[in-house]
Amino acid sequence: MPQLLPYALPSLLGMLICLGIATQVALRRQGPAWRQLACLGLAVAWWCGTEILWVLLPDADLRRCVAQWQYLGVTPTPVLWLQAVLAYTGRRRWQHGRRAVLLWIIPLATLLLVATNPGHGLVWQAIEPIAGQPTAHIVYGQWYAVHASYSYALVLLATTLIVARFSASPLYRVPMLIVLLGPLAVVGANLAYLLWAERMRLDPTPFGFALAFAALSWSVVRHNLFELVPMARGLAVECLQDGVMVLSADRRVVDLNPAARQLLGLTVGHRLGRPLQELLPGLQSLGPAQPTEVSVGAGGPLLEARITHVTDGEGRVEGSVLMLRDITEARAARERLLQAKEHLAQLNQELERLAHVDALTGLANRRRLMHKLDEEIRHAREQGRPLTVLLADLDHFKQVNDRLGHLVGDRVLALAGRSLAELVRPEDEPARYGGEEFAVLFPGTDLQAAANLAARMQRELRELAHVDDTGARFTVTWSMGLATLDAIDASAQDLLTRADQALYHTKHSGRDGLSLYQTPPPPDAPIRRVL
Numbered sequence: 001m002p003q004l005l006p007y008a009l010p011s012l013l014g015m016l017i018c019l020g021i022a023t024q025v026a027l028r029r030q031g032p033a034w035r036q037l038a039c040l041g042l043a044v045a046w047w048c049g050t051e052i053l054w055v056l057l058p059d060a061d062l063r064r065c066v067a068q069w070q071y072l073g074v075t076p077t078p079v080l081w082l083q084a085v086l087a088y089t090g091r092r093r094w095q096h097g098r099r100a101v102l103l104w105i106i107p108l109a110t111l112l113l114v115a116t117n118p119g120h121g122l123v124w125q126a127i128e129p130i131a132g133q134p135t136a137h138i139v140y141g142q143w144y145a146v147h148a149s150y151s152y153a154l155v156l157l158a159t160t161l162i163v164a165r166f167s168a169s170p171l172y173r174v175p176m177l178i179v180l181l182g183p184l185a186v187v188g189a190n191l192a193y194l195l196w197a198e199r200m201r202l203d204p205t206p207f208g209f210a211l212a213f214a215a216l217s218w219s220v221v222r223h224n225l226f227e228l229v230p231m232a233r234g235l236a237v238e239c240l241q242d243g244v245m246v247l248s249a250d251r252r253v254v255d256l257n258p259a260a261r262q263l264l265g266l267t268v269g270h271r272l273g274r275p276l277q278e279l280l281p282g283l284q285s286l287g288p289a290q291p292t293e294v295s296v297g298a299g300g301p302l303l304e305a306r307i308t309h310v311t312d313g314e315g316r317v318e319g320s321v322l323m324l325r326d327i328t329e330a331r332a333a334r335e336r337l338l339q340a341k342e343h344l345a346q347l348n349q350e351l352e353r354l355a356h357v358d359a360l361t362g363l364a365n366r367r368r369l370m371h372k373l374d375e376e377i378r379h380a381r382e383q384g385r386p387l388t389v390l391l392a393d394l395d396h397f398k399q400v401n402d403r404l405g406h407l408v409g410d411r412v413l414a415l416a417g418r419s420l421a422e423l424v425r426p427e428d429e430p431a432r433y434g435g436e437e438f439a440v441l442f443p444g445t446d447l448q449a450a451a452n453l454a455a456r457m458q459r460e461l462r463e464l465a466h467v468d469d470t471g472a473r474f475t476v477t478w479s480m481g482l483a484t485l486d487a488i489d490a491s492a493q494d495l496l497t498r499a500d501q502a503l504y505h506t507k508h509s510g511r512d513g514l515s516l517y518q519t520p521p522p523p524d525a526p527i528r529r530v531l
């Protein structure tokens with residue numbers, strides 16, 4: 001029948017495509033449903049092959065026989081198609097066991113009825129091939145409707161699964177369309193053939209299935225499409241730890257994910273469509289620019305709310321998406337950090353103070369004294385005013401320690417320090433110079449005025465009543481030396497050395513007194529004892 005050869009060509013092409021791809025799939029053995037995919041290729045190839053014979057064989061009986069054998073490819077194709085899609089969309093349990101048996105009941109029944117059709121005519125009652133044409137007059141039996149409906153249902157179900165899987169992300173629209181065009185074309189072609197078989201002269205279904213199979217296999221094998229597809233966007237939002245609320249333009253809650261329900265303490269059956277204000281009364285102003293903080297009721301979590309407007313193509317706000325993040329713990333951690341920082345600052349301040357304070361007496365220590373002395377010398381020179389330094393040392397303090405104990409000695413030093421601080425003027429700087437030795441800076445005070453101040457201190461300090469461990473009172477005397485800043489002093493140490501020489505003079509002239517290092521020194525002796 002050479003004039004019918006063109007009618008056989010699509011099926012021939014389809015068969016070659018299916019055999020080629022099925023071989024590739026079987027060789028690669030990749031993916032969760034490579035077996036179903038390979039079997040699907042063989043089934044469609046069989047379908048196409050028998051279609052070629054149907055078109056080309058001249059004998060009517062032989063064509064009837066081929067039509068019967070064709071069901072071996074027709075019947076399993078939709079089931080294998082669905083099983084492959086189920087597996088690639090993550091539902092592999094439909095490949096084996098009871099679920100798989102369920103899927104195969106009708107196709108197997110169809111095959112049984114096809115084999116025994118001459119006895120009952122349930123699948124077809126008559127097939128009358130038209131001589132010289134690829135078509136036939138067919139009178140279908142009652143079971144054919146079951147077989148056809150079931151096949152359509154499976155193909156449509158597989159199509160729905162693919163749509164559900166890919167439509168969540170616009171990125172996959174093109175590959176999805178490619179995979180979908182196949183089954184849609186098959187269903188369309190088959191319906192058309194069933195309705196207008198005689199006019200169409202050719203059943204396009206096997207070729208359509210071959211193309212659909214090629215598209216599906218191309219997606220699976222070449223591009224790993226199903227494996228690359230991420231989870232659906234909707235699923236991602238459902239699994240987000242942050243709350244997501246979809247709001248209508250008038251700020252009613254249209255949708256919300258489980259995290260949002262949990263943050264707001266809402267039950268699953270919560271009614272949608274309520275105003276946002278009702279659910280989050282604390283949320284006053286909310287602009288897209290800045291996140292806003294809001295508390296969920298008393299004792300509820302503290303949330304950070306961020307809104308993003310959803311606009312249409314012309315920029316009109318159609319609604320908005322509200323993101324809610326629980327910042328209760330973060331806020332508490334920040335508070336704790338701030339408190340710790342404040343505490344640290346206080347500790348640093350205390351450390352700084354301790355670095356300049358003598359612990360026993362509470363006076364400035366030697367380091368602070370030296371710093372202050374440098375500063376006062378600079379001021380004195382800049383302003384041309386006097387500066388006098390007093391060094392005061394307890395007499396025979398070693399004996400206090402030796403006789404009464406170190407702790408009593410400590411108490412003597414502490415009381416002396418406190419008293420010294422009370423005796424000086426606000427502008428003076430008292431300090432513990434070291435051991436049992438004290439110093440006082442008298443800014444803006446000349447030698448004579450400082451001598452008067454020191455004389456008063458001498459009296460007061462000598463009369464201080466110290467108490468030993470038995471409760472007995474005793475007093476201690478002081479030796480003092482004064483020196484005033486001289487223009488020729490190169491450093492603070494020069495001034496201190498002269499005050500020390502004056503103190504030394506007092507010690508060696510009977511203690512319990514005050515000596516002045518005079519500036520400029522008189523020719524006979526620079527140091528004069530005045531008390």
Ligand SMILES: Nc1nc2c(ncn2[C@@H]2O[C@H](COP(=O)(O)OP(=O)(O)OP(=O)(O)O)[C@@H](O)[C@H]2O)c(=O)[nH]1
Nearest residue numbers: 393394395396397398399401406407409410435436
């Ligand atoms: N309890 C106590 N004693 C101290 C402290 N610092 C220094 N001393 C004592 O002060 C005494 C100073 O002795 P010396 O240098 O011999 O002076 P002194 O006994 O006062 O004799 P003169 O200065 O010559 O009158 C030593 O026994 C030191 O141990 C202190 O912080 N606490």
